[in-house]
Amino acid sequence: MSSTDWVKKFTTAKDSTEPTTSQAISAYGKCYDARTNRLAASLGKSGKGPLMGARGNFGDFEHALNDFTAKALAATDPPADAQKKAYAALYEKQFRYDFYREYEQKNFNPPPLTPEESDAFTKAKNHFGELLGLLPEDKMHDLHRSFGEIFAAGGIPDATKLAVYRYSIFLLESPAETPYSPPPF
Numbered sequence: 560m561s562s563t564d565w566v567k568k569f570t571t572a573k574d575s576t577e578p579t580t581s582q583a584i585s586a587y588g589k590c591y592d593a594r595t596n597r598l599a600a601s602l603g604k605s606g607k608g609p610l611m612g613a614r615g616n617f618g619d620f621e622h623a624l625n626d627f628t629a630k631a632l633a634a635t636d637p638p639a640d641a642q643k644k645a646y647a648a649l650y651e652k653q654f655r656y657d658f659y660r661e662y663e664q665k666n667f668n669p670p671p672l673t674p675e676e677s678d679a680f681t682k683a684k685n686h687f688g689e690l691l692g693l694l695p696e697d698k699m700h701d702l703h704r705s706f707g708e709i710f711a712a713g714g715i716p717d718a719t720k721l722a723v724y725r726y727s728i729f730l731l732e733s734p735a736e737t738p739y740s741p742p743p744f
Contacts (some may be wrong), residue, residue, distance in 0.1 A: 562587050562649060562738075562742050572691060586644040588652060592701050595656045602662050609662055616712050617658050623708040624723070631730035636696045640736035643734065646742075650726055655741045657719060667718045674732055676721065686739055690731040704733075 560568075562584070569583035580614045609617070619636030628647055632639040639647070661667065672680060691699050709723060 562646075562744055579642070580642050581645045584642070584649050588645075588649045591649070591652050591656065595652065595659060598656070598659045598663060602659060607662060607665075609658070616714065617655075619712050620709060620715065621654065622706070623711065624654065627702070627705040627709055628730060630702055631727065634694055634702055635731060635733070637734075638731075640734075647730055650729065650743055653722060654719065655727075657722070661716075662740070669718060672717045672721070676718070680717065680721045680724070683721060683728065683739075687724050687728050687731070690728060694731075 564579060565587045566583040569586065570579050573579045573582075599608065628651060632647060661669070671677075691703060694702065706727060710720070713738060715723075722743065725740045725743070732739060
């Protein structure tokens, strides 16, 4: 069940207030974390999981992503509300799961993007640049520098880069706008 469907189901069963929505998002996130933890434990037991260096590189990626997330949520006007922050925390979980899933599928050299995915990647990069351009100059430069740190370690598959751009757009877009892309899960 998608996160959006789960939140609708949860809030329909209770009420549609912001605390209930945040509670629904948190519950979905706990299930998502449990699935990721089971996958990581399974890979660890089988000896097929990531080595210490790969886990360290992912930790650096995750730290840079957390830093960017905090800055992006603070830079938006109006500032992100509790619901957007909860969704941001939920959608950030996709990267850890994808990291372990690459090891489960033994997909260490993912194929290049298809032409359609490449077009989507270019559009996402352009839209991200447009959203950055709407910010005051000091915030724009700080966010751009922080965003660059996400990719600084290198070795990030193109599909993950596209997901990072979509996630970043979600963080920066106005709640009044139609979302640029659907939720990742």
